[in-house]
Amino acid sequence: MLNKQQILKKRPIGFPETDTWALESKEVPELKEGEVLIEQHYVSLDPAMRGWLNDVKSYIPPVGIGDVMRAGSVGKVIKANNHPFLKEGQSVSGGGGVQQYVVTDGKGWFPVDTNIAPMPLYLSTLGMPGMTAYFGILEVGKLKEGDTVLVSGAAGAVGSVVGQVAKIKGCRVVGIAGGPKKCKYLLDELGFDAAIDYKNEDVKAGIKEHFPKGIDVYFDNVGGEILDAALTRLRRHARIVICGAISQYNNKTEVKGPSNYLSLLVNRASMTGMVVFDYADRYQEAAMQMGQWIMQGKLKSREDIYDGIENFYPTFERLFNGDKMGKLVLKVKDE
Amino acid sequence: MLNKQQILKKRPIGFPETDTWALESKEVPELKEGEVLIEQHYVSLDPAMRGWLNDVKSYIPPVGIGDVMRAGSVGKVIKANNHPFLKEGQSVSGGGGVQQYVVTDGKGWFPVDTNIAPMPLYLSTLGMPGMTAYFGILEVGKLKEGDTVLVSGAAGAVGSVVGQVAKIKGCRVVGIAGGPKKCKYLLDELGFDAAIDYKNEDVKAGIKEHFPKGIDVYFDNVGGEILDAALTRLRRHARIVICGAISQYNNKTEVKGPSNYLSLLVNRASMTGMVVFDYADRYQEAAMQMGQWIMQGKLKSREDIYDGIENFYPTFERLFNGDKMGKLVLKVKDE
Numbered sequence: 001m002l003n004k005q006q007i008l009k010k011r012p013i014g015f016p017e018t019d020t021w022a023l024e025s026k027e028v029p030e031l032k033e034g035e036v037l038i039e040q041h042y043v044s045l046d047p048a049m050r051g052w053l054n055d056v057k058s059y060i061p062p063v064g065i066g067d068v069m070r071a072g073s074v075g076k077v078i079k080a081n082n083h084p085f086l087k088e089g090q091s092v093s094g095g096g097g098v099q100q101y102v103v104t105d106g107k108g109w110f111p112v113d114t115n116i117a118p119m120p121l122y123l124s125t126l127g128m129p130g131m132t133a134y135f136g137i138l139e140v141g142k143l144k145e146g147d148t149v150l151v152s153g154a155a156g157a158v159g160s161v162v163g164q165v166a167k168i169k170g171c172r173v174v175g176i177a178g179g180p181k182k183c184k185y186l187l188d189e190l191g192f193d194a195a196i197d198y199k200n201e202d203v204k205a206g207i208k209e210h211f212p213k214g215i216d217v218y219f220d221n222v223g224g225e226i227l228d229a230a231l232t233r234l235r236r237h238a239r240i241v242i243c244g245a246i247s248q249y250n251n252k253t254e255v256k257g258p259s260n261y262l263s264l265l266v267n268r269a270s271m272t273g274m275v276v277f278d279y280a281d282r283y284q285e286a287a288m289q290m291g292q293w294i295m296q297g298k299l300k301s302r303e304d305i306y307d308g309i310e311n312f313y314p315t316f317e318r319l320f321n322g323d324k325m326g327k328l329v330l331k332v333k334d335e
Numbered sequence: 336m337l338n339k340q341q342i343l344k345k346r347p348i349g350f351p352e353t354d355t356w357a358l359e360s361k362e363v364p365e366l367k368e369g370e371v372l373i374e375q376h377y378v379s380l381d382p383a384m385r386g387w388l389n390d391v392k393s394y395i396p397p398v399g400i401g402d403v404m405r406a407g408s409v410g411k412v413i414k415a416n417n418h419p420f421l422k423e424g425q426s427v428s429g430g431g432g433v434q435q436y437v438v439t440d441g442k443g444w445f446p447v448d449t450n451i452a453p454m455p456l457y458l459s460t461l462g463m464p465g466m467t468a469y470f471g472i473l474e475v476g477k478l479k480e481g482d483t484v485l486v487s488g489a490a491g492a493v494g495s496v497v498g499q500v501a502k503i504k505g506c507r508v509v510g511i512a513g514g515p516k517k518c519k520y521l522l523d524e525l526g527f528d529a530a531i532d533y534k535n536e537d538v539k540a541g542i543k544e545h546f547p548k549g550i551d552v553y554f555d556n557v558g559g560e561i562l563d564a565a566l567t568r569l570r571r572h573a574r575i576v577i578c579g580a581i582s583q584y585n586n587k588t589e590v591k592g593p594s595n596y597l598s599l600l601v602n603r604a605s606m607t608g609m610v611v612f613d614y615a616d617r618y619q620e621a622a623m624q625m626g627q628w629i630m631q632g633k634l635k636s637r638e639d640i641y642d643g644i645e646n647f648y649p650t651f652e653r654l655f656n657g658d659k660m661g662k663l664v665l666k667v668k669d670e
Contacts, residue, residue, distance in 0.1 A: 059601050228592070242600045257563070257592030265577045265608030266394045273600030 001028045004332075006069045006098035006312045011062075012053055014252040015320065016313075020053070021069055021098075023310055028101050036086045037079040038094075038102040038109070041335055042305070043312075044072035044123040045328040046157070047221075047319050050249040059275045068097040069312070072128055074112060074119040075102070075333075086111070093122045098312050100332055116291055119335060124157050124327035125294065125301040126287050132243060132276040133161035134286040138169075140274045141217040141241045145170040148211055150230055153221030154192065155182035157327035158243060161290075162219045163192050164299050171217075174210045176203060176226060178322045185325065190300060199322075204229040214238065214267075223248045224256050231260035238269040250320060302326030336363045339667075341404045341433035341647045346397075347388055349587040350655065351648075355388070356404055356433075358645055363436050371421045372414040373429075373437040373444070376670055377640070378647075379407035379458040380663040381492070382556075382654050385584040394610045403432040404647070407463055409447060409454040410437070410668075421446070428457045433647050435667055451626055454670060459492050459662035460629065460636040461622050467578060467611040468496035469621040473504075475609045476552040476576045480505040483546055485565055488556030489527065490517035492662035493578060496625075497554045498527050499634050506552075509545045511538060511561060513657045520660065524635060534657075539564040549573065549602075558583045559591050566595035573604040585655060637661030 002025045012020050031037055052063050052070055063070050073096030080088050086106050094109035096102045112122045124130060136158070137143050149166040153159040154175025163173045163186065174194040175186040183195035196206035207215070207229055214235030220227050223245025230240070248255045264271060279286070293299035304324045306315045309332040318324040337360045347355050366372055387398050387405055398405050408431030415423050421441050429444035431437045447457045459465060471493070472478050484501040488494040489510025498508045498521065509529040510521040518530035531541035542550070542564055549570030555562050558580025565575070583590045599606060614621070628634035639659045641650045644667045653659040 057601075223597075242596070244600070245597055248597070254594045255597060257594040257596055259589045259592040261577070261592050261596070261606070262558075262580055262583070262590060262608070264606060265579070265610065266392075268608055268610055268613060270605050270607040271596070271599060272605040273597070273603055275600065275603055278603060 001101070002026070003028045003099055003101040004309050005100070006309065008053065008063050008065055008067055008069055010065065011055055015250040016050070016053065016316070018313055021313060023312075029103055031079060031081040031103060033081055034083055035081050035103055035105055036077045036083045038075045038092060038096060038104065039078045039333060040073045040075035040096050040100055040102060041331065041333050042074045042120050042123055043096070043098050043309075043330045043332055044127065045315055045319055045330055046072070046129070047244055047246045047249060049316070049319070059277070068099050070095065071098045072123055073097065073102075074122050091119065093127065098309065098330070098332075100309060117294065120303040120305060120327070120329045121294075121301055123329055124303055125161055125290055125299065128276055129157035129327060130161050130290055131279060131283055131286055132274070133158045134165060134290060135276060135279040135282070136241050136243050136274050137162045137165050137217070137219055139279070140272050141219060141239050143169055143171065143217060147171045147216035148213065148235070149173045149217045149219070150176070150207065150211065150215050151219040151221070152176040152226050152230075153244070153246060154186055154195070155325065156221065159219070159221055160186075160190055160302070160326065161299070164190055164293075166217075167191050168293060168298055174207075176206075176222075182325065185302075189302075198226060204232065207233045217241070219243060220245070222246050223258075227258050228260050231258055231263040234263050234267040234269045236267050236269070238267055240269065240271040242271055242273040246320065303329050305329045305331050307331045336436070337361070338363045338434055338436040339644050340435075341644065343388065343398050343400055343402055343404055345400065346390055350585040351385070351388065351651070353648055356648060358647075364438055366414060366416040366438060368417055369419070370416050370438055370440055371412045371418045373410045373427060373431060373439065374413045374668060375408045375410035375431050375435055375437060376666065376668050377409045377455050377458055378431070378433050378644075378665045378667055379462065380650055380654055380665055381407070381464070382579055382581045382584060384651070384654070394612070403434050405430065406433045407458055408432065408437075409457050426454065428462065433644065433665070435644060452629065455638040455640060455662070455664045456629075456636055458664055459638055460496055460625055460634065463611055464492035464662060465496050465625055466614060466618055466621055467609070468493045469500060469625060470611060470614040470617070471576050471578050471609050472497045472500055472552065472554055474614070475607050476554060476574050478504055478506065478552060482506045482551035483548065483570070484508045484552045484554070485511070485542065485546065485550050486554040486556070487511040487561050487565075488579070488581060489521055489530070490660065491556065494554070494556055495521075495525055495637070495661060496634070499525055499628075501552075502526050503628060503633055509542075511541075511557075517660065520637075524637075533561060539567065542568045552576065554578060555580070557581050558593075562593050563595050566593055566598040569598050569602040569604045571602050571604070573602055575604065575606040577606055577608040581655065638664050640664045640666050642666050
C-alpha cells in the first residue's frame with residue numbers, strides 16, 4: 001500500500017515557494033508488535049508551520065530536509081498489532097504529519113470521540129488552537145471579569161476562541177481581522193462587541209475609539225504594526241499575551257520589534273510568551289470545559305476545509321494571504 | 336533672600352542643548368501657617384529626567400515650561416511655621432527640584448537620619464534608585480536563589496544595587512557597564528561574578544560566554560541593542576524587568592523596539608515594566624533592609640558629587656555620556 005507524503009525539500013527564505021515541498025509516495029511498512037496503522041482523514045494547517053521550517057533553536061526542532069512535513073492530524077486506526085490502548089476502528093488525533101498513513105507505537109496519539117464533535121473540530125477548538133486560546137487568555141492573560149480585551153487574528157482558529165472565552169467570562173471584547181466578511185463574522189456569529197478591519201481601517205484610531213479607558217489584555221497573534229498600535233493604548237497593569245507574530249513569519253529581513261515597548265514601563269504592563277505544550281497535563285480539563293460550551297451553544301467554531309493531499313501548498317498559502325475563514329484544514333481522505 | 340533655580344525654558348528634541356534650562360533667581364516667599372523653608376544641599380540627577388521633558392502622556396506629567404526642573408533632593412529645614420511634623424534643623428528628603436530653597440507644606444517630604452547615612456545616600460541606595468532596584472529585582476523580577484542575573488547600566492545607581500541585592504540573595508550576577516574602570520568596580524568592589532564592557536567587548540558574545548545555560552532575570556536599564564542581545568539568551572520562564580532605556584531617551588527618531596522579542600514566546604518568558612512609585616507604601620521596609628545591609632558591609636554605594644547649582648547642565652550631560660561613577664548628585668550647598 002502506498003502512502004502519499006508531503007516531504008520538505010528545502011529551507012525557504014521568506015515565503016515558501018512551490019518547490020519547498022514535494023509530494024512523494026512510499027510503501028507503508030509492516031506493523032511491528034505494539035504498533036498501529038492510522039489512516040489519516042484531516043491534517044491541520046497552522047501558521048506555526050512556517051517557524052518549523054527554519055533551522056534555528058526554538059521550542060521544537062525544525063522539520064528535517066527529507067522528512068514528512070509536521071502537522072497535527074485526525075484519523076482512524078485501521079490496523080492494530082497488539083497495541084495496549086488503541087484499537088481498530090478507533091478515531092484518534094496526534095501529530096501525524098502531511099501524509100495519508102502513519103505507522104506508530106501510539107506515542108502522542110489519543111482517542112477522540114466523534115459522537116461529541118466531528119473530526120475537524122479536534123484540530124480546531126478541541127485541538128491545539130483551542131488549547132492555545134484557552135490557556136493563553138485565562139492563564140497567561142490572567143483574564144478577569146470586566147476586563148477589556150483586544151485580540152488580533154480574531155477570526156482565526158485561536159483568536160476566535162480567545163474572544164469567545166473572554167465573552168463567556170464577562171469581558172468586553174474587540175477583535176482585529178482582515179476584511180468586512182471576517183469582521184461581520186466576529187460581530188454576528190461570535191458575539192464580539194466590536195471589530196476592527198485592519199485592511200480597511202486605521203487600526204490605531206480603531207483601538208482608541210473602542211478602548212476609551214485602555215486595554216487590559218491584548219492577545220497578539222500577529223506582531224508588527226498592530227502590536228505597536230496596541231501598546232499605545234494599554235491600561236495600567238495590562239497583560240499582553242505573545243502567542244504568535246504571523247505578520248513577521250515570512251520576513252526576509254529582521255523581525256520588526258515593538259517600538260512602543262516602553263509603554264510597558266509607563267503602564268506597569270507585561271508581555272509574556274506562551275507555548276501550548278506547557279499545558280499538556282491540563283488539555284483534558286480544557287477540552288471538557290470547551291466541549292460543554294460548544295454543546296451549550298456558547299462557543300462556536302468554524303473550519304475551512306480543503307480537499308486533497310496534493311493541494312497542501314495552495315492551502316498553506318491561505319494561512320498567510322488571509323483567504324480562509326476559521327480553522328484551516330486539509331482533508332486527505334473522506335470519512 | 337534669593338533662590339537660584341534651574342528653569343525649564345524649552346522642550347528639547349534629541350539631546351538637550353545648553354539653553355534648555357536657564358539659571359534664574361527669585362525671592363523666597365514668606366512662610367504661611369503650616370509651611371516650612373528647606374535649604375537644599377544635594378539634588379539628584381537621574382536618567383528619568385530626560386523623559387520628564389517630553390510633552391507626552393507618561394507615568395508623571397512633564398515639567399512645565401517656566402517651571403523649576405523636577406528633581407529629588409535632600410536638605411535641611413531652616414524655618415518652620417507651626418508645621419505638624421517637620422521641625423527646624425531637621426534633615427529631609429523630597430522632590431525639591433533643581434533650586435536652592437523650597438517652601439512647602441511638607442507633602443512628599445520625609446525626615447532622614449544623617450546619623451545612619453550621609454545625606455547623598457538618601458538620593459542613591461536609600462532613595463529612589465535604591466527603591467527601584469530593590470522592588471524591581473525582587474518583586475517584578477521575582478528573583479529566586481540560584482537564578483542567573485544580568486543587569487545593564489550595572490555601575491549606575493540602580494544597576495549597582497540590583498546586582499548586589501541579587502548577590503545577597505544567592506544568585507550569579509553579571510553586569511554590563513561602559514569601560515574598564517566601571518567593570519573593575521563591579522568585580523572588585525561590588526562582588527559581581529563577571530562584567531561585560533559594552534564599549535570594548537562584543538556584548539552578545541559576552542552574554543553567551545557568561546550564561547552557558549541562559550539568563551533567568553535580565554534587569555534592563557538601557558534598551559536598544561543590549562536588550563536585543565539579552566533576548567537571544569533567555570532561559571525558560573525568564574523575566575525581563577523594564578526599568579529604563581537610557582540608550583533611547585535622546586533619540587530623534589523612533590525608539591528601537593526589541594527585534595528579538597519572539598524569544599519571549601519560545602522561552603515562555605516575560606517582559607514587565609515598572610515604576611517605583613507603586614511601592615511607596617513599602618519604601619520604609621526596603622530602606623530598613625538596605626540600611627542593615629549597608630551597615631553589615633554587604634551593600635556598597637558610590638556617589639559621584641559635583642558642585643554648584645550653576646553646573647546643572649554639564650552635570651546632566653554626564654548622565655548620558657557615561658562620565659560618572661555611581662549615583663550622580665549635584666551639591667547646591669555645603670552641609
